[in-house]
């Protein structure tokens with residue numbers, strides 16, 4: 581996402597930016613369906629070392645990246661915030677929650693208070709940082725007096741969705757960005773950040 585400003589201002593730029601996530605989709609499908617083998621990839625992005633794991637979290641992650649590039653790109657805060665909540669928020673929830681998450685949530689024994697709080701804080705901060713980055717480069721204007729409060733609500737929505745026990749049905753690499761996209765669209769609209 582931080583490399584998006586490196587692409588030209590042409591209308592086709594987003595399609596060039598989509599090439600890398602698209603190739604990774606193909607790569608994950610190829611190895612996840614065992615059409616070929618890549619032990620290093622399987623070892624680096626799966627928990628149990630099973631190639632079929634590539635077809636879940638990692639594949640959803642890259643599909644969300646692909647959708648964010650093609651549908652939202654640089655002129656909408658929605659894709660930027662969704663990717664920030666998925667990568668920064670959910671990522672930190674995992675890292676902090678695994679290590680320090682002894683106090684579990686009452687409604688979800690697999691998630692912890694510290695994990696969810698970490699998700700909210702890290703997702704909010706990364707989203708604000710990325711909005712600042714893209715606004716400094718002139719892709720959109722951020723009305724910070726309004727945007728920070730709305731961003732906190734978006735981060736809260738994503739955090740709540742992440743911690744409810746639906747992960748067995750819907751992977752949080754789908755539910756978190758979808759919840760973020762909906763909340764961001766309702767609060768910001770497509771291309772506004774005020």
Ligand SMILES: C/C(=C\COP(=O)(O)O)CCC[C@H](C)CCC[C@H](C)CCCC(C)C
Nearest residue numbers: 600601604625636637638639641642645753
């Ligand atoms: C490990 C990943 C997701 C698992 O999430 P979770 O189940 O733990 O919640 C991410 C998988 C990433 C994928 C294998 C490679 C993605 C590459 C990306 C499209 C672009 C990378 C650009 C590079 C840094 C130049």
Ligand SMILES: Nc1ccn([C@@H]2O[C@H](COP(=O)(O)OP(=O)(O)O)[C@@H](O)[C@H]2O)c(=O)n1
Nearest residue numbers: 673674677678681690691692695696743752
């Ligand atoms: N809100 C959260 C999220 C994750 N975690 C911890 O992180 C681990 C992995 O979380 P997860 O099942 O959501 O994994 P990801 O697919 O999101 O990486 C959980 O088993 C918890 O130990 C947490 O404690 N609190």
